[in-house]
Amino acid sequence: MSVLSLAIPSKGRLKEKSEAFLMEQGFEVRQIGGERGYQAEITGLGEVDMRLLSAREIAQGIIDGTIHAGVTGEDLLHDLAPTGPEDFHVAERLGFGGADVIVAVPQAWIDVDTMSDLEAAGAAFRKAHHRRLRVATKYMRLTRRFFAAKSVGEYRLVESAGATEAAPATGAADVIVDITSTGATLKANGLKIVSDGIILKSEAVLAVSANASWSPAALKSLSLLRGAAKIEKLLTLKNLNSHS
Ligand SMILES: Nc1ncnc2c1ncn2[C@@H]1O[C@H](COP(=O)(O)OP(=O)(O)OP(=O)(O)O)[C@@H](O)[C@H]1O
Numbered sequence: 001m002s003v004l005s006l007a008i009p010s011k012g013r014l015k016e017k018s019e020a021f022l023m024e025q026g027f028e029v030r031q032i033g034g035e036r037g038y039q040a041e042i043t044g045l046g047e048v049d050m051r052l053l054s055a056r057e058i059a060q061g062i063i064d065g066t067i068h069a070g071v072t073g074e075d076l077l078h079d080l081a082p083t084g085p086e087d088f089h090v091a092e093r094l095g096f097g098g099a100d101v102i103v104a105v106p107q108a109w110i111d112v113d114t115m116s117d118l119e120a121a122g123a124a125f126r127k128a129h130h131r132r133l134r135v136a137t138k139y140m141r142l143t144r145r146f147f148a149a150k151s152v153g154e155y156r157l158v159e160s161a162g163a164t165e166a167a168p169a170t171g172a173a174d175v176i177v178d179i180t181s182t183g184a185t186l187k188a189n190g191l192k193i194v195s196d197g198i199i200l201k202s203e204a205v206l207a208v209s210a211n212a213s214w215s216p217a218a219l220k221s222l223s224l225l226r227g228a229a230k231i232e233k234l235l236t237l238k239n240l241n242s243h244s
């Protein structure tokens with residue numbers, strides 16, 4: 001990869017604000033083929049391989065090193081990174097796309113207020129029903145890490161493909177881990193947040209790969225992005241050291 005590969009979301013709630021973040025700095029993204037075209041160009045950053053992808057694909061590409069930099073959600077970066085924050089650098093938190101990744105249980109569970117109550121409920125549940133409590137989520141790694149940090153082991157993960165909040169009502173799971181912003185979806189589904197169950201306060205970030213290979217041209221383009229100059233210095237140093 002000789003030029004900077006830069007990605008922003010192609011649709012969804014982060015798209016317009018990501019374009020605005022670049023536009024504020026004089027870098028205009030032009031989609032080829034109109035609103036739904038997935039190819040794009042950007043002006044002002046030199047030669048750049050501009051990509052429009054889903055927020056999840058951007059996070060994955062930054063972690064794999066197939067994308068140098070991009071705008072995505074911190075929740076996705078933290079969940080998809082196998083070794084955690086060592087796989088990416090946050091150049092700037094962007095002040096939009098804010099939401100919390102939380103643990104929620106049915107409101108009817110009056111005895112469960114904390115993660116430690118959840119562990120106790122899990123043990124009681126296993127005795128009574130001969131199976132573990134099921135936790136539905138898209139956030140498989142974040143959930144495993146957080147439950148282990150809270151010493152909760154009496155559970156089994158069920159991977160959710162969407163509409164996670166419906167899982168307790170449909171019987172697909174008992175507990176959920178999902179993202180919330182207004183809380184309306186949790187409320188509508190009769191769920192409450194466990195008091196010490198806030199896993200991550202996420203927002204949109206400009207993230208830079210710690211695993212990509214960098215050419216001088218890619219580093220130069222990166223350094224022009226707001227918040228990224230300090231990361232560019234770090235990467236240049238790392239590049240020099242690895243070649244010396
Ligand atoms: N209320 C919210 N619900 C979900 N995500 C939110 C919310 N508020 C902010 N976000 C952020 O937006 C990111 C992407 O969500 P968005 O809904 O735009 O993508 P998506 O179109 O659902 O992606 P995909 O279709 O690939 O699942 C989330 O990972 C999170 O960082």
Ligand SMILES: O=P(O)(O)OC[C@H]1O[C@H](OP(=O)(O)OP(=O)(O)O)[C@H](O)[C@@H]1O
Nearest residue numbers: 162163178179180181182183184185186
């Ligand atoms: O706290 P709230 O403001 O209610 O927002 C939270 C909901 O928004 C998202 O779903 P979305 O509607 O984007 O659908 P998705 O499941 O396809 O992401 C997220 O998965 C939650 O379900």
